[in-house]
Amino acid sequence: MSDDRLLADSVDIGLIHLDHEGRIRLWNRWIAQRATRPAAEAEGLTLVEAFGKHIDPRLNLVVREAIDFGWTARLSHALHPMPLPLFPPGSDRTQRMMQAIDVTPTHDGTRRSCLLQVRDVTETVHREALLKQQAHQLRNDLLRLSRAQEELQRSEMRFRELARQAPAGLFEADADARCTFLNERCEQLLGRELAQVAGSPWPEFLPLADQDRIRDRWQLAVKSATRFSEEFRYIHPSGRTLWLRAEAGALRDHHGQIRGFIGTIVDITEFHERASRNEFRANHDSLTGQLNRDHFERHLRSAISGAREVTERVALLFIDLDDFKLINDTHGHQAGDTVLKVVAYRVRRVVRAEDRVARYGGDEFAVLLYEAGDTRTLASIVGKIAHAVAMPINLGHCHVRIGCSIGMAVFPDDAQDLNGLLSHADLRMYDTKRGRAARPGLPPATP
The missing domain is CATH 3.30.450.20 (PAS domain)
Structure with missing residues (x-):
């Protein structure tokens, strides 16, 4: 075996x-x-x-x-x-x-x-069902507390014990989002005790970018008497960034008015990071970290649609490395991978942050330039890319140099749709390559 x-x-x-x-x-x-x-x-x-x-x-x-x-x-x-x-x-x-x-x-x-x-996950499902059952029981216990003042002490002790044993963070907050109860697990997740958060609405402890959204969702839940359920970032006092999910149901007084919420908080950081990694792998080239072909074409299609509405120009560049096979044959595929990563990094550094760079396949790269300038500006960008690519690349045991052939197509000057732009840029790239072949260039350096 x-x-x-x-x-x-x-x-x-x-x-x-x-x-x-x-x-x-x-x-x-x-x-x-x-x-x-x-x-x-x-x-x-x-x-x-x-x-x-x-x-x-x-x-x-x-x-x-x-x-x-x-x-x-x-x-x-x-x-x-x-x-x-x-x-x-x-x-x-x-x-x-x-x-x-x-x-x-x-x-x-x-x-x-x-x-x-x-x-x-049979046991996990059973545990989740048990947790939901416990949360439902907690809500019923709290409703009974408001109706039977004489049982306050006994009911409170029951709630505290159940909350202490709950595997998720449990919290209770009034209609203004001020916390009135946190169990031990919730305090551990937040890195704060109840006394540290009780005086302010809890959304104020979130990053500024999330505060308005969560506050609005809380107020909507209060006004509509619906369940509150949201995911958000949280900066732990230790400096770690967590992703948390809060779910809470409404608590009512004797008159049926919303007087607060009781709910759970769970740490979903690992799930969120795994989902982000999966999404990145699905949309990016694993070697260079740049966009893959499918995701790049989605960006290109969207750019054409947007440029058509506002009558802007969009430029597409096809970049093909010259004599790349010679580097693989001479120095090995690991050296070829190093060259591809370095070229991708250099091209990314030349263009703007809002532009898109993709490894289109093999030793071919593609660049999407939003709001393309005039012919002189585009020619300057092409020249900068060619110059950056041609700089020596350190393989550890030697340096190599590699040239590239670049073809360019501009919307709407050269084509009106995605396939037309791709075809036009591809033809111009091969025209450039044939022209370079007629004028012998600089071969990869030897050790």
Whole structure:
């Protein structure tokens, strides 16, 4: 048994690796136990062949998107609780286990495949249901407090004990958003005790950019007597930036008037950062960090639409590195990767912050220039890019130099739509390259 197989079988989650055709290449022990199908039978089959037709069709869709387009996805238990027919080991197989499935594209250098990570979230769902049940009980307890003054002390002790044991941060605030109660977990999340926040509306402790939005949402919840539910940034006193989610339901007095809210605060920083990373990976080139082709074309299409409405000019540059293959052949692909990263960095430094730079494919880059100036200005930018690219690049053991061929197309002068601009810039780039080929340039330097 290979080390990869031993490692896959030792983890406490399900792993299924699908090749570019959607056929199973890895089926670890965790999956085999819950699908009651050994790896020897499953490997080589498709998901439908391995599990039958009793799988959520959305899983097949996101698997194809991962293999065809490199998109990541998650089937969360909240929306897709049981995508695969998996059952707890030793059960009577009458009730599927609840699952969360992460679908991640992988690449072996030639073809794209994908990895399914399956987690049993049955216990998590039960705990969440229990927490919601506890929160509902807390609300009922608070309503009874306002109606039965003689039971105040007993009811308060019950609430404090439940709040102390709650895994989430619990808070209570009046209609003006001034906190009247924080449990221990909430104080830990905020890094502040109740006495430090009680005198001011809690949105005032958020970053300035978020204060107005959260304050408006709170006031709307008060006026409409609806549930408050928002995500926001929070600067912890230690200096860390957190992402928190607050959900609260209304508390009413004897006359049915809103007198405040009680709710929960949870730390969603890890989830938010993971979502941001996934979004970045989906829209950017993994080597250079610049936009990928699809995301760049979306920006270009939007720029054309905006420029058409306000009669502005937009410029598209295609940049192709000259003799890049020679660097790979002479110094290796790692050196080629270094050259691509340095070129991307230099091009990004030449253009403005609002302009867009993309690795369009291989050794080709594309630049989108908003509010393009006149011909002289554009020619100056092209010259600066060519000069920046041609500067020596340190590979550690030597320096190399590489030239580039640049083709430019301007909206609306050269074309009126995206495909026209792309075609025009591509043709001009190849015209430039043929012209450079007729005039031998500077080859990459040797050690």
